[in-house]
Amino acid sequence: MKRQDKMRRRIYILALIAFMVMPSALMAVTVNGAMGMYGGFAPSLGNDLQSAYQYYVYGTQSGVDGLNRAQDGYSTSAIERLIGFGGGIMFKLLLMDNYQFRLGANYTKSTLGGEGETLFGATPTTLECKYGFTMYDVPLTFGISIPFWKDIKIVFSCGFAYAYAKYTNRFIENSTTKHKGTFTGWGLPLVILIEGEYFITDRLALSSSLVYYRGSSKFIEDGSTSDGVTDYARINFTGYRYNAGVSFYFWSI
Amino acid sequence: MRRFFSKTMKLGTIAFALLFVFSLPVTLLAHDIVGLGAHVGVHHDVGNLSNQNRSISLDPQNSLLVGFSFKLNAYFFFLRTGCDAAFVINRGNVLDGSDKIEHSSFSYLALPLFAGFRFPLKEAGEFYMGAGPAYFIGQGTIELDGGPSEDVETLSLGYGFVTGIEFKLLKLIRLYIEWEYFDARSEPVMNTEGGSYDNFHLDFSGHRILLGVIYYII
Numbered sequence: 018m019k020r021q022d023k024m025r026r027r028i029y030i031l032a033l034i035a036f037m038v039m040p041s042a043l044m045a046v047t048v049n050g051a052m053g054m055y056g057g058f059a060p061s062l063g064n065d066l067q068s069a070y071q072y073y074v075y076g077t078q079s080g081v082d083g084l085n086r087a088q089d090g091y092s093t094s095a096i097e098r099l100i101g102f103g104g105g106i107m108f109k110l111l112l113m114d115n116y117q118f119r120l121g122a123n124y125t126k127s128t129l130g131g132e133g134e135t136l137f138g139a140t141p142t143t144l145e146c147k148y149g150f151t152m153y154d155v156p157l158t159f160g161i162s163i164p165f166w167k168d169i170k171i172v173f174s175c176g177f178a179y180a181y182a183k184y185t186n187r188f189i190e191n192s193t194t195k196h197k198g199t200f201t202g203w204g205l206p207l208v209i210l211i212e213g214e215y216f217i218t219d220r221l222a223l224s225s226s227l228v229y230y231r232g233s234s235k236f237i238e239d240g241s242t243s244d245g246v247t248d249y250a251r252i253n254f255t256g257y258r259y260n261a262g263v264s265f266y267f268w269s270i
Numbered sequence: 271m272r273r274f275f276s277k278t279m280k281l282g283t284i285a286f287a288l289l290f291v292f293s294l295p296v297t298l299l300a301h302d303i304v305g306l307g308a309h310v311g312v313h314h315d316v317g318n319l320s321n322q323n324r325s326i327s328l329d330p331q332n333s334l335l336v337g338f339s340f341k342l343n344a345y346f347f348f349l350r351t352g353c354d355a356a357f358v359i360n361r362g363n364v365l366d367g368s369d370k371i372e373h374s375s376f377s378y379l380a381l382p383l384f385a386g387f388r389f390p391l392k393e394a395g396e397f398y399m400g401a402g403p404a405y406f407i408g409q410g411t412i413e414l415d416g417g418p419s420e421d422v423e424t425l426s427l428g429y430g431f432v433t434g435i436e437f438k439l440l441k442l443i444r445l446y447i448e449w450e451y452f453d454a455r456s457e458p459v460m461n462t463e464g465g466s467y468d469n470f471h472l473d474f475s476g477h478r479i480l481l482g483v484i485y486y487i488i
Contacts, residue, residue, distance in 0.1 A: 058401060088468065095457045223346055
């Protein structure tokens with residue numbers, strides 16, 4: 018083995034030892050951990066649900082918002098943005114009582130809204146619309162945890178999430194022609210989180226959080242080819258989530 | 271309309287059930303249970319015109335909010351309702367000619383109902399966070415390019431959240447600051463695209479910041 022390679026190997030070994038020794042130094046400071054579960058709702062899941070086909074054929078600049086149209090003599094109904102419900106689990110690592118890393122895993126599915134009838138075209142043509150959105154995400158945030166006595170913790174943190182989603186749309190023109198789109202993709206949205214915890218025992222807390230996601234996927238090609246139309250869309254993760262749940266701390270706070 | 275009233279009935283039932291559940295432990299608690307508050311606030315970019323036509327340049331409408339709140343606390347839960355009236359500070363002006371709308375001004379009445387968790391900070395006050403529905407009764411005037419202005423009215427249901435903090439000023443009086451967000455749009459109310467159908471809706475979505483004083487009567 019060459020002398021240079023030996024030196025390089027020694028540096029790697031020293032770096033590895035230093036990395037392994039670091040946590041023992043960190044253990045000198047207060048370390049705590051917690052895990053929890055929660056459920057919540059997400060207004061405007063998938064944001065405006067825009068796609069290229071809707072823009073060019075149905076003439077909407079703002080997805081589902083711009084698609085809402087009405088005229089006397091035609092039966093239409095409001096197509097509202099999707100409201101999602103979901104839940105998740107999280108794991109927290111607290112350092113020195115005031116700093117925390119939070120890793121979560123969430124599932125959110127559209128439950129309300131996203132369905133209705135509208136009009137399009139120079140000569141009004143009826144259009145039935147239906148949207149769906151399912152999202153899995155793993156947010157990782159770092160932030161400041163502010164304890165208030167032994168009762169309350171308020172946390173401000175930010176980071177990003179790995180978000181994977183499936184967005185679907187289906188349009189039936191004049192009760193005959195059908196177009197549907199399926200878009201599956203991922204993105205890394207920005208995550209900002211405000212969380213409050215109310216300790217009902219010294220290890221168990223009720224929690225409530227408000228989370229803001231901002232970001233979208235790259236342009237994704239429609240996975241449904243049976244209708245003979247290729248659509249394109251970004252999966253939009255931007256929106257708010259409100260969650261409520263419980264947290265369990267490994268050690269007493 | 272029938273669908274709207276069916277929704278209203280469902281929400282009314284849920285609200286009544288929540289109020290009933292919350293009223294049960296009220297007698298068991300000593301203080302900070304029922305509060306009546308008054309606040310002022312602001313709502314920027316009322317109507318979200320740039321969301322309906324993404325190619326326009328806009329001087330957005332700003333509104334002043336004046337309202338009252340009614341808050342019911344029980345252990346670590348709270349219910350908050352109230353009423354906010356939004357008055358126009360400056361109307362919205364479309365600055366380029368790519369849209370038929372020249373000016374817009376909306377005023378509205380918001381009736382929210384939030385439920386969530388509260389985090390009492392001993393004697394200092396409390397932090398709280400909740401979510402829920404809200405009704406918006408809106409009216410406005412839209413001035414079209416080269417055409418007459420049109421008055422519109424609508425009733426919409428939206429969803430959102432509130433997060434706020436209360437600071438104790440006196441024994442029963444607290445100062446509060448709230449951040450509210452709603453997602454709410456009306457059905458189409460007028461035509462601004464030149465087609466034969468109504469396309470324009472009143473958009474009540476957006477953020478509000480409120481500052482007020484709450485008095486705990488119990």
